[in-house]
Amino acid sequence: EIVLTQSPGTLSLSPGERATLSCRASQSVSSSYLAWYQQRPGQAPRLLISDASSRATGIPDRFSGSGSGTDFTLTISGLEPEDFAVYYCQLYGSSPPRYTFGQGTKLEIK
Amino acid sequence: EVQLVESGGGLVQPGGSLRLSCAASGFTFSNFAMSWVRQAPGKGLEWVSAISGSGGGTHYAESLKGRFTISRDYSKNTLYLQMNSLRAEDTAVYYCAKGGSHFDNWGQGTLVTVSS
Numbered sequence: 001e002i003v004l005t006q007s008p009g010t011l012s013l014s015p016g017e018r019a020t021l022s023c024r025a026s027q028s029v030s031s032s033y034l035a036w037y038q039q040r041p042g043q044a045p046r047l048l049i050s051d052a053s054s055r056a057t058g059i060p061d062r063f064s065g066s067g068s069g070t071d072f073t074l075t076i077s078g079l080e081p082e083d084f085a086v087y088y089c090q091l092y093g094s095s096p097p098r099y100t101f102g103q104g105t106k107l108e109i110k
Numbered sequence: 111e112v113q114l115v116e117s118g119g120g121l122v123q124p125g126g127s128l129r130l131s132c133a134a135s136g137f138t139f140s141n142f143a144m145s146w147v148r149q150a151p152g153k154g155l156e157w158v159s160a161i162s163g164s165g166g167g168t169h170y171a172e173s174l175k176g177r178f179t180i181s182r183d184y185s186k187n188t189l190y191l192q193m194n195s196l197r198a199e200d201t202a203v204y205y206c207a208k209g210g211s212h213f214d215n216w217g218q219g220t221l222v223t224v225s226s
Contacts, residue, residue, distance in 0.1 A: 035212035037155075044205055044216040045147075045155065056214060088155055092211035097169045099145065099157035 006102035012110040019076040021105045023089035028069045033092040036074045040085045112136040112215040119220030132189040132206030139187040143210045146191045148202035196224045
């Protein structure tokens with residue numbers, strides 16, 4: 001079973017700064033199956049990035065995803081107040097279908 | 111516009127059963143796999159179950175050990191989750207989500223509380 005480990009657990013930054021969030025898989029995975037979500041307090045998760053680097057519809061271009069193999073990164077350039085939330089990475093495994101989430105990174109205002 | 115609206119949550123005693131529903135609209139229901147994802151209070155996201163667009167394939171998290179059953183009704187464009195032998199650790203917000211390898215739309219969630 002592949003485990004996703006996100007770091008840091010909490011990231012404290014100020015508006016306007018750049019955020020770099022990490023998601024590490026316990027073994028090499030296909031980047032086609034790596035996604036990122038944002039969850040604001042009291043809300044459902046929202047898809048940000050699929051296939052490791054493809055922004056979902058309506059997602060601002062300050063959000064970008066990168067990585068391959070075991071290491072993936074979500075970068076938010078120029079933090080806006082609404083970006084302070086919890087972020088999750090997620091991996092899809094096809095045989096049999098399984099979905100694994102990382103434990104989340106909380107992005108908080110410094 | 112895609113809409114997913116869950117219902118059926120509530121308070122249930124340990125060992126009891128509950129059926130969750132997710133009414134889908136704004137897309138061709140039969141074309142997409144659907145999943146249930148849950149979130150215990152103050153915790154992260156946990157995938158529960160998925161069903162293929164055709165309904166022919168169903169998949170479950172191993173931790174559920176056969177207690178839950180996912181299904182879908184194409185005449186009602188509705189996804190279901192039948193939950194039996196509920197335990198305190200099943201207490202969570204349950205979300206339905208649309209998509210195959212990733213979830214591009216989510217419902218607002220329905221809270222299930224298992225307590226005596």
